[in-house]
Amino acid sequence: MTALSIRLRKHFITPERDFLLDVAFESTSQRIVLFGPSGAGKSLTLQAIAGLIHLDEGEIVLNGTTLLDMNKGIDLTPQARRIAYLFQDYALFPHLNVRQNIAFGLKRGWWNPSKHVAHADIDYWLNAFDLKPVARQYPGQLSGGQKQRVALARALIPHPQLLLLDEPFSALDMALRQRMRQELADLQSRLDIPMVLITHDPDDVAMFGDQVVNLREGIVQIHDAGSISPSRQESRSTP
Amino acid sequence: MDHAWIPLLLSLKVAGWATAIDVVLGVAVAFGLSRWRSSARELVDSLLTLPLVMPPTVLGYYLLVLLGRRGVIGAWLDKFDIQLVFTWQGAVIASAVVAFPLVLKSARTAFEAVDPQFERAARTLGVTETAVFFRVTLPLAARGILAGALLAFARALGEFGATLMIAGNLPGRTQTLSVAVYAAVQAGDDSTANVLVIVTSVTCVVILLAAGRLLPQRSMASVR
Numbered sequence: 330m331t332a333l334s335i336r337l338r339k340h341f342i343t344p345e346r347d348f349l350l351d352v353a354f355e356s357t358s359q360r361i362v363l364f365g366p367s368g369a370g371k372s373l374t375l376q377a378i379a380g381l382i383h384l385d386e387g388e389i390v391l392n393g394t395t396l397l398d399m400n401k402g403i404d405l406t407p408q409a410r411r412i413a414y415l416f417q418d419y420a421l422f423p424h425l426n427v428r429q430n431i432a433f434g435l436k437r438g439w440w441n442p443s444k445h446v447a448h449a450d451i452d453y454w455l456n457a458f459d460l461k462p463v464a465r466q467y468p469g470q471l472s473g474g475q476k477q478r479v480a481l482a483r484a485l486i487p488h489p490q491l492l493l494l495d496e497p498f499s500a501l502d503m504a505l506r507q508r509m510r511q512e513l514a515d516l517q518s519r520l521d522i523p524m525v526l527i528t529h530d531p532d533d534v535a536m537f538g539d540q541v542v543n544l545r546e547g548i549v550q551i552h553d554a555g556s557i558s559p560s561r562q563e564s565r566s567t568p
Numbered sequence: 569m570d571h572a573w574i575p576l577l578l579s580l581k582v583a584g585w586a587t588a589i590d591v592v593l594g595v596a597v598a599f600g601l602s603r604w605r606s607s608a609r610e611l612v613d614s615l616l617t618l619p620l621v622m623p624p625t626v627l628g629y630y631l632l633v634l635l636g637r638r639g640v641i642g643a644w645l646d647k648f649d650i651q652l653v654f655t656w657q658g659a660v661i662a663s664a665v666v667a668f669p670l671v672l673k674s675a676r677t678a679f680e681a682v683d684p685q686f687e688r689a690a691r692t693l694g695v696t697e698t699a700v701f702f703r704v705t706l707p708l709a710a711r712g713i714l715a716g717a718l719l720a721f722a723r724a725l726g727e728f729g730a731t732l733m734i735a736g737n738l739p740g741r742t743q744t745l746s747v748a749v750y751a752a753v754q755a756g757d758d759s760t761a762n763v764l765v766i767v768t769s770v771t772c773v774v775i776l777l778a779a780g781r782l783l784p785q786r787s788m789a790s791v792r
Contacts, residue, residue, distance in 0.1 A: 381688050381691065406691070408691055408692075408696065410692075411694070412692060414689065420685045420686055420689040422686060422690075422704060423686075424707045424708060433695070434693035434694055437695075438699065439698060439702040440702065483693065484693075487694055
């Protein structure tokens with residue numbers, strides 16, 4: 330049973346924008362969807378959970394471990410949180426081939442894994458995601474679906490305790506989108522890893538929204554999202 | 569005219585050391601400047617870029633004042649029996665100072681062009697901050713840094729004014745190619761001048777060709 334409890338607050342003031350991020354929710358679901366239009370603060374929320382941005386106030390507890398508690402001065406680094414992050418454009422390292430990208434989190438120290446790095450886990454993911462034929466290629470040479478699989482393999486190989494996904498299907502065309510959705514759903518059930526997915530696409534909500542958290546203008550709209558059916562979300566979407 | 573080799577080798581040695589020093593310092597300072605959130609950032613950048621616009625003889629004079637036996641640094645070094653004036657090591661310092669802004673500018677631009685997303689990705693994969701620099705930031709900025717290093721090497725090889733001020737014109741010891749050309753012309757020794765000029769020109773062409781080969785041809789088209 331996963332337990333995730335989040336309370337975040339940060340005031341962003343830039344010359345262009347004055348934005349308050351104020352998010353709080355609790356969940357015991359394995360699949361949580363943060364749903365809302367562009368600019369609602371979904372990505373910022375995800376980055377805050379991963380420890381990539383600093384907050385004014387906040388508390389994050391995952392499976393009984395406090396990752397962040399500003400009042401007590403606890404703020405684990407992204408490295409120590411063991412949270413995987415699938416970036417919207419995948420952020421595959423362009424100077425490393427597929428094998429090296431997947432191995433990145435396995436290798437400690439100051440140097441990158443070699444081009445022919447060998448490890449049972451790498452071969453497992455290359456096979457599982459049908460990436461063997463492209464293992465020596467660079468990210469620039471991959472298709473959208475392949476990029477996403479490489480990014481997923483890279484994120485999952487260090488055995489994270491939570492998987493964050495930032496608009497995972499937005500860069501894919503319609504046909505591929507449906508297939509990758511199914512692939513991710515199967516993978517999630519097989520690995521039994523909890524995930525938080527952000528999207529503005531109602532179809533993603535239908536597939537992954539065991540619990541839906543609605544965000545608008547940086548504020549959580551409904552805390553008890555469990556009572557909202559995914560079909561009702563469509564009327565709220567403004568993609 | 570086999571003694572044309574002596575100034576050539578000296579020039580290569582001086583330019584090589586100067587470039588090495590500039591790359592280490594330039595990369596460190598450029599990375600610091602690219603991450604430093606302060607209003608003093610551009611001021612520091614401008615100060616460090618000064619050698620690019622100041623006359624080399626003026627720089628040479630400053631160096632002489634600093635590094636000479638009675639200079640602030642020179643007097644201190646003298647205690648350890650280290651003299652830089654009229655030595656090839658002095659020429660290295662002159663060349664390094666003159667060429668430094670070329671590495672700094674290129675490296676800073678390169679670091680600022682690295683998408684922070686890649687560094688964030690590396691952090692979530694559990695890699696330490698130092699490793700993020702060596703495994704992600706530095707490789708992604710490498711092309712810009714290499715370009716800066718080549719410019720610095722070329723500039724150091726052609727250094728004349730500051731070198732002459734601090735290292736002088738001692739044949740076989742501090743007489744680099746560009747200084748040797750000047751000395752030969754001054755002495756009316758046209759045949760030596762001709763050889764030196766041809767050697768210099770050929771060296772420059774060879775370096776340019778080598779630079780073209782050094783740049784990796786790998787498929788890095790997706791580096792944004």
